[in-house]
Every structure is written in structure tokens, then in C-alpha cells.
Amino acid sequence: MVRHQVSLVLVGSIPTPKFFSNKKFRGGRTTRVCSVLELEAIRMLKKRELQDAQALYELMVHPDVFPFVRQKAYSYEEFLFLTKQTIEAEERGELISRTILDEWGAPIGTINLFDIQDGAGFLGTWLGKPYHGKGYNKPAKDAFFNELFYDLSIQTIFMRIRKINVRSTMAAEKLPYVSFANETRKSLLDEINAGQDLYNLYEISKDSYTIHTMRSVPSLAEERMEA
Numbered sequence: 096m097v098r099h100q101v102s103l104v105l106v107g108s109i110p111t112p113k114f115f116s117n118k119k120f121r122g123g124r125t126t127r128v129c130s131v132l133e134l135e136a137i138r139m140l141k142k143r144e145l146q147d148a149q150a151l152y153e154l155m156v157h158p159d160v161f162p163f164v165r166q167k168a169y170s171y172e173e174f175l176f177l178t179k180q181t182i183e184a185e186e187r188g189e190l191i192s193r194t195i196l197d198e199w200g201a202p203i204g205t206i207n208l209f210d211i212q213d214g215a216g217f218l219g220t221w222l223g224k225p226y227h228g229k230g231y232n233k234p235a236k237d238a239f240f241n242e243l244f245y246d247l248s249i250q251t252i253f254m255r256i257r258k259i260n261v262r263s264t265m266a267a268e269k270l271p272y273v274s275f276a277n278e279t280r281k282s283l284l285d286e287i288n289a290g291q292d293l294y295n296l297y298e299i300s301k302d303s304y305t306i307h308t309m310r311s312v313p314s315l316a317e318e319r320m321e322a
Contacts, residue, residue: 139231139238140193140206143182147194147202148175154204154223163260165209165219181207191247195222195235203231206239208252215251218299232266241308244301253280254297255287267297272307274298 152174155164166181168174181192190211195204204222220239222231243249254273256263267273276298277284284296 138198139196139235140242141196143178143185143192143194143205145175145178145182148178150202151178151194151205154202154225155221157224159224159227160221163257163263164221165207190216191243191249193239193242195220195231197226197231204235206235208239208243208249211249214249215253216249218252218254236270240299240304244304250301252299253283254299255294256297258293258295264295270299272299272303274300274303 149171152168152171155161155168155174161167166177168177181190184190185192188211190207190209192205192207194202195206197203203226204220206220207218208216209219210217220232220236222235240252243252253276254267256267258264268275274297276296280296280298284294287294287296
């Protein structure tokens with residue numbers, strides 16, 4: 096039996112961590128053009144697995160991370176149980192959750208879409224403290240958004256960010272496809288601010304993200320318009 100080899104050719108100029116830029120892919124019998132977004136999705140994200148729980152729990156409990164994690168667990172056993180619940184909830188279509196990996200395939204955080212309803216949901220993501228400011232956040236989001244919008248038929252991603260979370264607020268407002276939604280989604284804002292914590296609301300539509308990717312990677316324009 097003859098194996099059919101496929102080589103990947105990268106296109107586009109989306110910024111990625113250093114560990115992506117040095118990868119080489121050599122020719123085979125078939126060459127398929129692969130966007131940076133697709134490569135990131137292959138390398139950075141995977142579905143949640145119980146075997147990653149210990150490593151993720153140890154990263155999550157850091158005092159600079161824990162207050163901003165939605166699915167809090169106060170012991171490893173509780174985190175393991177929450178991970179199992181998360182996997183089951185995804186099977187029911189209630190959420191989408193991925194483990195973020197570093198260049199060696201080690202778990203470094205999670206990225207999630209919670210409360211899915213009518214093609215929309217709330218983004219929740221965290222990275223372990225040692226990985227802050229190392230270039231992992233943006234490509235992980237790009238890979239996740241690419242999967243949500245073009246593989247899983249999500250139309251809108253909401254981000255609720257605590258007003259005291261300056262780091263996340265600054266990161267969100269740097270993204271060109273993010274819209275400030277406190278006024279345009281006033282009823283939803285009132286709903287999420289019904290408790291003690293106060294949030295700002297941001298929105299990412301499939302259309303705005305598609306326009307962004309088309310500008311960043313022109314060769315994807317036709318593919319995105321067909322999606």
C-alpha cells in the first residue's frame with residue numbers, strides 16, 4: 096500500500112508565537128494550502144480530557160488567575176469532577192471547551208464558549224501565570240474563533256469582562272473585530288450585572304471576524320464568503 100503524503104504550505108501574516116514561525120513543512124505528492132489559523136487550530140487546541148486535569152488545576156489556583164476563572168474548583172478532585180461535567184455538557188451542545196497547549200503539547204489553560212443559545216455564547220478563557228505575555232493568547236483565540244464560526248456554526252461571541260479586570264479589558268479592546276456592546280445589548284448587560292460583580296459587555300460577530308481575517312489573510316476571502 097502506498098501512503099499518500101500531504102505537505103502544508105502556510106499563507107498569511109497573522110502574528111504567531113515564535114514556536115510556529117520556525118516550523119518547516121516539506122513537499123510530498125500533494126500540497127494543500129493551509130492558513131496560519133488552521134495550523135494554530137491543529138497545534139494549540141484540543142478537546143478537554145481528564146488526563147490534563149492535574150496540570151490545569153495547578154495552573155488555575157495561582158492567585159493571579161483563580162479570581163478570573165469562571166469554573167472555579169477548590170480542590171483537584173472538584174476540578175476533575177468539573178472537567179467531566181464540561182465534557183458531558185459539550186456532548187449535549189451546551190458549551191464548547193478546548194485545552195490550550197504550548198509548543199510541546201503541554202496544557203497551559205482553557206478557552207470556552209458557555210451558555211450557548213441560538214448560535215451565540217459567552218467566551219471564557221484563562222492562561223496559567225507562567226504563560227502570560229508570551230504570545231499565546233491571540234493565536235489561541237484566533238484558532239478557537241475559526242473553529243466556532245466556520246466549523247460549528249456559531250454566529251456571535253459575547254465577552255463579559257469584570258470592570259476591575261484591567262488586563263482582560265485592555266486585551267479585548269486591542270482586537271479590531273471586537274465591539275463594545277454596553278449600549279447595543281443593554282438588556283443582556285443588565286442581566287449579567289444582576290449580581291454583585293459589575294461587567295462590561297463586548298461582542299464579536301461572525302461578519303466582523305470574517306472581514307478581519309479576509310484583510311489579514313487575503314487568500315481566505317473566498318473560503319470565508321462561502322462559509
